[in-house]
Amino acid sequence: MTPGAAPEASLEPEPAAATQLFGNSIELARRFTDDLARYGEELGLIGPVELPRLWSRHVLNSALLAALLRPGRVGDVGSGAGLPGLVLAIARPDVDFVLIEPMERRVDWLLTERDRLGLTNVEVVRARAEEAQLEQPLDQVTARAVSALSRLIPWCAPLVRPGGDLLFLKGARVADEVAAASKVIKKWHLKDVEILELGEGLVPETTRVFRARVG
16 A cells, blocks of 8 residues: 555445345355455446445345345346345345346346356346346336436336336435326336335344335
């Protein structure tokens, strides 16, 4: 390190909640987190300031969604670094995942990490959500940090079978997004629209999830 330079950030120690959320899959979760810490910045998957909060802000934030999934086919739109797609595939080996990502280098990462971790429940599709051609409709679709609901809903709702779910990880202003997307929600006949708050007592900052059923 050159004189006067800031010390390199180090990976956040594994929080106690990790074992609770991943159960028997905790070793795979550790390997994924280590891989993301090692290669993520170089590949443009995470920013340089994310290591000290990689577990709590990203991995556990994603894993909290696992409890809302049902056995079936779950799509993850804009998978990027594998948050939440790869994390959920680790936490829920009983669910089949279709990771939808348009950028080639991120697709390469998803494929490499899938094979490195031996995840047999993961398919990777290189496409934009609105252009994805899937063999059959999905039971649920997830997305994290992709776009506002007014754009995300028209991209994702066509991928889901009637009665399936949209499950989007969102920030603190999700209620404002829901209000701004009211016409889109009506247009796509979404039902049982709700905002869930997950992880209280487990993580420093709770996870907010927009959930709706496709009519």
